[in-house]
Amino acid sequence: SDKFNLTDRSHFFTQWVKKAAAQIINLIGSAASFYFFRDYLGLSLIFKNKYWMLAFLFAIVFSVTTAFNQSTMVYFAQYVLHDKNLVGIMNVLYYVPTILGFFVSVKLYDRFGKTKMMVIGAxxxxVGYAMPILMPNSVIYNEIAQAVKGLGQAPLLGALWALFPDTIEYGHWKTGHRIEGLLYSGGSLGQKLGLGIGTATVGWVLGIGHYNGALANQPLSAIHAIYWIFIYLPVIAFVIQLIILHFYKIDEIYPQIMTDLKNHKFADGADK
Known part of the structure; x- marks a missing residue:
């Protein structure tokens, strides 16, 4: 039995290593393109654009939570709710509020600002990710939690890629140079980094918890690992997102930036 468990765990680790390796290879290719095939001046200007750095970091953390959500529902449904067939309806309950909330959020960005809407979403x-702590085995309760998660996702998803155009304008105003392609490429790299980190983390945490895919009933350590990747780590990631958004204050100065650029004015110290 111990030999079988060891073999099964080895197979499980092998599969996750393959997934992580694929992500890493993808990241290496993206990073090589980003760092070695771009002009040196553009790279140096990135580090003068604090809001781009924050948006880049946010894209990483946001994509980590996306990877958690995509990878962990099947484990929670099968081993905590004891019905893997719930995955379909749980995903529907997540994505329908996300899609509907997205269209509502787009109309509210101009009124309240993207950053404030993202804070509300986070x-x-x-709340949605923490809800299962109270009643982890209740199907109806967790279905409601999925809908709450989806609702929170909407303003974040809608505004994430809108952050980067704003940072381009800020960078132009701050430095006197406009490097659109490079800054957009950085956003894509942040997304790939986050998805890779999130996917690998799921495998590592399950491995630490001695998850064994051949067992109908997982050991308590594996159940705790599932709780961590389904509940606690996403909550921590969203708290980090809130911290990032606290320092992302571009909405407050953006109107002035656009006015200055329209009048060909730049920040003090910019290359005129």
């Missing part, structure tokens, strides 16, 4: 997401 707070709602924290």
């Amino acid at each position: 707070l709602i997401s924290i």
Whole structure:
């Protein structure tokens, strides 16, 4: 039995190593393109654009939570709710509020600002991801939690890629140079980094918890590992997102930036 468990765990680790390796190879290719085939001046200007750095970091953390959500529902449904067939309806309950909320959020960005809407989305997401702590085995309760998660995702998803155009304008105003392609490429790299980190983390945490895919009933350590990747780590990631958004204050100065650029004015110290 111990030999079988060891073999099964080895197979499980092998599969996750393959997934992680694929992500790493993809990341190496993206990073090589980003760092070695771009002009040196553009790279140096990135580090003068604090809001791009924050948006890049946010894209990484946001994509980590996306990887958690995509990878862990099947484990939670099968081993905590004891019905893997719930995955379909749980995903529907997540994505329908996301899609509907996306269209509502787009109309509210101009009124409240993208950053404030993203803060609201992160707070709602924290509530949704934390809800299973209270009643982890209740199907109906967790279905409601999925809908809350999806609702919180909407303003974040809608605004994430809108952050980068704003940072391009800020960088132009701050430095006197406009490097659109490079900054957009960085956003894509941040997304790939986050998905790779998130996918690998799921495998590592399950491995630490001695998850064994051949067992109908997992050991308590594996159940705790599933709780961590389905509940606690996403909550921590959303708290980090809130911290990043606290320092992302471009909405407050963006109107002035656009006015200055329209009048060909730049920040002090910019290359005129």
